Amino acid sequence: MRMSIDHWELYALMLKSRLFEESITQLWQDGLISGEMHLGTGEEAIIAGVVAHLGEHDAMALDHRGTAALLMRGVDPVLILRELLGRTEGLCGGMGGHMHLFSRPHLAASSGIVGAKGPTAAGFALANQYLRPGAVAVAFFGEGAMNQGMLMESLNLAAVWGLPVLFVCKDDGWSITTKSETMTGGDLNDRAMGLGVPGVCIDGREVSAVWEAARQALDHVRSGKGPYFLRARCVHFEGHFLGYQLIRAVRQPVREMPKIAIPLTQSFLRSKGASLPERREGMKKVLAAVLSTLRDERRDPASDPLRRTRQDLTSDLPRLNSLEDNAKSEIATIIALALEDAAS
């Protein structure tokens, strides 16, 4: 809980998370991590800008993308990685995996059920009100989750009970493979306000903007004024999860496009069904998803929160280089430790 912003500290947090998740990507590509793998690459500024303000007893309700938050909160990365590798020595004994990471000492719980972070954060906040006055709860979720009833109900519950909850909406504009704007009525900040929860909408790629907004938001929440809604826009470089079909199609068109295009064309041409204009409308919708992936800001390096923060630190290159070298060797040690154990 710092009073003044420290760009070096925030950059270090983000870089560690980025390098860690890049290693996870490699391990996933190598087939050592099973199932789905949702990364936080692209949203590091949001997580760092919020987590930097958390103190002892503050709780976190995390979504299926919770690795970055746990790492920045101080959970042992070797234990996280062992969990992802499905090791019994992992953070959750190999039972949870990356979508279901739990750390009791940090009051941090994850869930792969969209929207479930609302009720969880409300309950953590309620317990904190009784047992650890002054401590708060933070819910991290995406804008797609804002259409889930339990999250909307939690905003209301937190408002009427005056619970110390910071609702952090990481808005990347995509609900899995669907553009969120096509599935969301009204404005999300208005929606929160309509349920009695004030908030702001900021650029979540700017760590200093997040840090400042989170400072004010947490002041509000800690001072007993009730919940607050912090919406921060970001991108996810890998889409919803690793191996995300639309991004694969764009990155490896020769390999991936025929698998999509051939059955699609056959179906488009089959007799019986809708009129030609209706079929064209359908085809437009499919193509729009691919085209918006081709054009979207996930492919723009300017969307990278680390790159933005780094630019501000190049004035002291020796310090920057040393920070980056240290981060790299720290991550290399973590990976080696986790894998070394796996081999034995």
Added chain:
Amino acid sequence: MKTMSFTQAVDDALSQAMAADERIVVFGEDVPLLRRDLLVRFGPKRVRGAPISESAFVGAGVAAAMAGLRPVVELYMVDFLGVCMDALLNHAAKVEAFSGGKWTAPVVVRAPCGGGYGDGGQHEQSLWGWLAHIPGLTVVVPSTPADAGGLMLSALQHDGPVIFLEPKLLSESWLEFLGSGGRRNVQYDVPAKGAKGPVPRRWEPLPFGKAALRREGQDLTIVSVGVGVHRAMEAAGLLQKEGISATVLDLKTLAPLDKAALSEAVARTSSLLVVDEDYEGFGLSGELAAVVLEAGIAFKYARVCTRTTIPYARGMEDQVLPNVERIVTAAKELLA
């Protein structure tokens, strides 16, 4: 004979029905991508995406069915029914009874189910026992492409709510989407005959409540659904080498349950081994024992089911889900 993969068969039967019946509409999360082949043939009025709001769109599917449509409502996974159980438990299942039999909700809820690809205990459950527990719901769990297509056609013609479960381990497209993500270096123990198989030239509806005898033997009767049927078949093959001959009965639908076929198959061998990927307690395995007891048949009994939360770690998961080794051991102990 044509051959098709499991999900291809479901979609093909669905498209045959959609071509014949304009009342059939399809909606759910990411449906424009997941069912894109249906979207470009039937258009966005009949195939549409829904927000991540299961309570709203499943509940709306139930009422739209009451009001004349034949919605196929798709969920990402059966686990997510936890979010919107009210729509099924207190509404879909109750309409016919509450209206004195004068009104029904012919909605099909389509949901992938089951594990075997390391996605963790919140994304790999089966839950059919939980659903079949509720009077008023039809619960379908096919184990082959031919059954999947034929049962989907029946679901679309049925005059009440149907939960149509697709084991992800049998579905090439779900395993690709959720499991491998395009990786070629990850493998799963996929039963070949469940993942791909012969299908009819034109789909005909298959009756609900009609189990299939997959294999006939004299010593014991193994009963299962979905992936478990294939595990049971493999185990039966191994048992045969040790001189034990097993019957394998595939229930195909849990509600309605083919009680006659079950009792007959158990009566012939006087022993029942249930293989159930769903949870052991208060579920399908206990129900089958009760049905056979009620029929007045004396028999020996064992079960191989999922007893705990499904672990994320692949090695642990393979032990927790019913596997061939556990089935073989249980069969030998039963007959010892």
